[in-house]
Amino acid sequence: MSGLAEQKESGSARVAESLAVAIHEHRLSPGMKLNEDEVGEIYGVSRTVVRAALQQLSHDRLVELKRNRGAFVAQPTVKEAREVFEARALLEPRTAHSAAERATPEDIEILQRHIDEEHAALEQGDTGRALHLSGMFHIEMARIADQSTVADFIAQLVSRSSLIIALYWQRRAALCESHAHDALIKAMARHDGKAAEELMKHHLLDLLTSLDLRDQPSVAKSLKDALT
Amino acid sequence: MSGLAEQKESGSARVAESLAVAIHEHRLSPGMKLNEDEVGEIYGVSRTVVRAALQQLSHDRLVELKRNRGAFVAQPTVKEAREVFEARALLEPRTAHSAAERATPEDIEILQRHIDEEHAALEQGDTGRALHLSGMFHIEMARIADQSTVADFIAQLVSRSSLIIALYWQRRAALCESHAHDALIKAMARHDGKAAEELMKHHLLDLLTSLDLRDQPSVAKSLKDALT
DNA sequence: TGCGCTATTTTTGTATACAACTTTGTGGAC
DNA sequence: GTCCACAAAGTTGTATACAAAAATAGCGCA
Numbered sequence: 001m002s003g004l005a006e007q008k009e010s011g012s013a014r015v016a017e018s019l020a021v022a023i024h025e026h027r028l029s030p031g032m033k034l035n036e037d038e039v040g041e042i043y044g045v046s047r048t049v050v051r052a053a054l055q056q057l058s059h060d061r062l063v064e065l066k067r068n069r070g071a072f073v074a075q076p077t078v079k080e081a082r083e084v085f086e087a088r089a090l091l092e093p094r095t096a097h098s099a100a101e102r103a104t105p106e107d108i109e110i111l112q113r114h115i116d117e118e119h120a121a122l123e124q125g126d127t128g129r130a131l132h133l134s135g136m137f138h139i140e141m142a143r144i145a146d147q148s149t150v151a152d153f154i155a156q157l158v159s160r161s162s163l164i165i166a167l168y169w170q171r172r173a174a175l176c177e178s179h180a181h182d183a184l185i186k187a188m189a190r191h192d193g194k195a196a197e198e199l200m201k202h203h204l205l206d207l208l209t210s211l212d213l214r215d216q217p218s219v220a221k222s223l224k225d226a227l228t
Numbered sequence: 229m230s231g232l233a234e235q236k237e238s239g240s241a242r243v244a245e246s247l248a249v250a251i252h253e254h255r256l257s258p259g260m261k262l263n264e265d266e267v268g269e270i271y272g273v274s275r276t277v278v279r280a281a282l283q284q285l286s287h288d289r290l291v292e293l294k295r296n297r298g299a300f301v302a303q304p305t306v307k308e309a310r311e312v313f314e315a316r317a318l319l320e321p322r323t324a325h326s327a328a329e330r331a332t333p334e335d336i337e338i339l340q341r342h343i344d345e346e347h348a349a350l351e352q353g354d355t356g357r358a359l360h361l362s363g364m365f366h367i368e369m370a371r372i373a374d375q376s377t378v379a380d381f382i383a384q385l386v387s388r389s390s391l392i393i394a395l396y397w398q399r400r401a402a403l404c405e406s407h408a409h410d411a412l413i414k415a416m417a418r419h420d421g422k423a424a425e426e427l428m429k430h431h432l433l434d435l436l437t438s439l440d441l442r443d444q445p446s447v448a449k450s451l452k453d454a455l456t
Numbered sequence: 457t458g459c460g461c462t463a464t465t466t467t468t469g470t471a472t473a474c475a476a477c478t479t480t481g482t483g484g485a486c
Numbered sequence: 487g488t489c490c491a492c493a494a495a496g497t498t499g500t501a502t503a504c505a506a507a508a509a510t511a512g513c514g515c516a
Contacts, residue, residue: 010295010469036498046471047498048276052283059287067238068477068498083377090378091318149311150318153381238499264468274501275468296468296507 012052015043019053020159023062023073025128026166030075034063061160074163078213081164085208088157091150092138093201098145100188100196107144108189114140115181131162137181144188161207170212180206239273240280246271247281248387251290251301253356254394258303262291289388302391306441309392313436316385319378320366321429326373328416328424335372336417342368343409359390365409372416389435398440408434 019039022028040050054071057063063071076084099107114137121130135158142151180203187195247267250256268278282299285291291299304312327335342365349358363386370379408431415423 012469037496048470048472051280051498055280055283056287059284069479070498080377083375086375087319087377087381090322091315094318147311147314149308149315149385153315157377240499265466276500276502279468297509298468 011043011045011049012056015039015045015049016053016056018043019057020060020062023057024132024159024162024166028073030073030163030167032073034071034073036070060156062163074160076160076164076167078168081168081211081213082208084157084160084164085204088154088161089201089204091154091157092141092204093197095142095145095147095150095154096184096188096200097193097197098147099141100191100193102146103144103188103191107140108185111137111140111144111181111185111188115185118181131165134181135159135162141184141188165211168211168213170210239271239277240284243267243271243273243277244281244284247285248288248290251285252360252387252390252394256301258301258391258395260301262299262301264298288384290391302388304388304392304395306396309396309439309441310436312385312388312392313432316382316389317429317432319382319385320369320432321425323370323373323375323378323382324412324416324428325421325425326375327369328419328421330374331372331416331419335368336413339365339368339372339409339413339416343413346409359393362409363387363390369412369416393435393439396439396441398438 019028019034028034034054036047036050036054039053040047043050054063054065058065058071061076062074064074065071103111114133118130118133118137121127121133138158139151139155142148142154145151180199184196184199184203187199247256247262256262262282264275264278264282267281268275271278282291282293286293286299289304290302292302293299331339342361346358346361346365349355349361366386367379367383370376370382373379408427412424412427412431415427
């Protein structure tokens with residue numbers, strides 16, 4: 001599938017996607033400087049497209065742009081982490097409610113496939129892929145709810161959550177215990193909106209409490225930030 | 229204030245802001261093509277900064293970017309309009325609740341000033357400014373709630389709402405009857421979170437029902453769209 | 457006259473060149 | 487030896503030049 005079929009997306013989209021994956025997988029550390037020339041060299045593109053990609057990632061809050069200073073991998077603070085999950089708590093439970101009421105058998109099938117792949121990835125120890133699929137589950141749910149505007153917000157929040165989880169992860173088992181997703185899909189299969197809403201609410205709470213948000217991130221943006 | 233004091237923001241931010249205002253004030257019609265050379269000439273900047281501005285506006289959903297085709301002023305569909313207000317209904321009532329509980333006397337003062345200016349603008353017939361201030365009221369409320377992540381979403385939704393209202397506006401009086409904001413500020417002054425939440429919920433419902441979302445937008449994207 | 461193909465023009469996508477700013481390194485004064 | 491000023495290097499911000507794609511116009515043909 002990655003041979004020569006797709007060539008439609010623009011260069012900046014490709015670079016942004018690749019950088020986003022690298023950030024999610026924690027290969028790019030929070031706070032790391034993203035030099036435009038360097039990135040351009042790596043992907044074989046000019047600074048023009050690198051800048052477009054960085055601007056896009058900046059809007060997704062995966063990188064922070066500082067005027068005349070450059071782009072840095074975002075380093076969500078504890079406050080920001082809480083805010084992201086509070087925003088999700090506002091959006092996702094009622095979206096799950098709608099999704100449960102609207103879900104078709106095909107939708108359930110798609111979600112079930114996501115869960116199965118997630119399980120497989122976890123068993124193989126590929127936590128990065130499991131995390132990605134776990135996020136896709138949430139995004140797919142918003143799509144089922146037929147709320148593309150909310151879905152866009154959720155997609156952004158899920159993306160930021162991945163970075164947050166990578167930063168503040170406390171215990172591996174809490175990654176997004178597929179039990180929660182299993183229960184959710186069952187509620188959706190029987191179109192039990194209220195149950196889905198409650199399950200999602202508690203799922204997000206569990207996710208939040210599984211993070212260690214007591215102290216500041218360990219990696220500082222700069223030495224000054226760390227030593228003052 | 230517009231003489232020579234501020235010169236800090238980048239060119240693209242300035243262009244984006246100016247275009248956004250023009251779109252909100254309906255001076256740029258939905259569907260209108262935004263030629264990069266033309267825009268650049270108007271603002272005396274190169275296409276480079278115009279493209280950056282357009283990309284930013286695209287992320288705010290105020291313009292639509294079509295690959296190899298260019299940028300067009302967004303033309304929200306009826307479905308999109310409903311979705312925007314449904315998203316606001318998810319976010320704003322509970323944000324108003326938090327804001328009411330946290331609001332300081334200074335916060336109330338700021339909001340009151342917004343309302344006063346809004347009243348003044350309405351009496352002067354400057355509906356564009358009134359609409360802008362009305363939106364600022366909602367954004368300020370999210371700021372008071374100390375939820376900058378949610379505030380960013382609300383800011384984007386308010387911005388899109390302005391365009392939607394400009395498109396689907398039915399009756400002038402419904403613009404954002406300041407009565408609703410007056411009642412909200414009173415609830416906040418007495419830190420009545422529950423009341424603020426309910427008021428916001430109904431305010432948004434009123435806003436939505438004041439729009440004429442029965443049929444498609446009247447302005448076509450191009451002459452061809454209109455005549456074929 | 458109407459249709460379809462090709463050539464031209466226009467516009468966007470990308471690369472490169474230059475200017476402005478920030479940071480860093482060096483040297484001198486105290 | 488420390489601090490400040492200034493110069494040098496490096497990076498970002500912007501403008502321009504070129505390539506690729508789309509829109510348009512002109513022509514030939516039925």
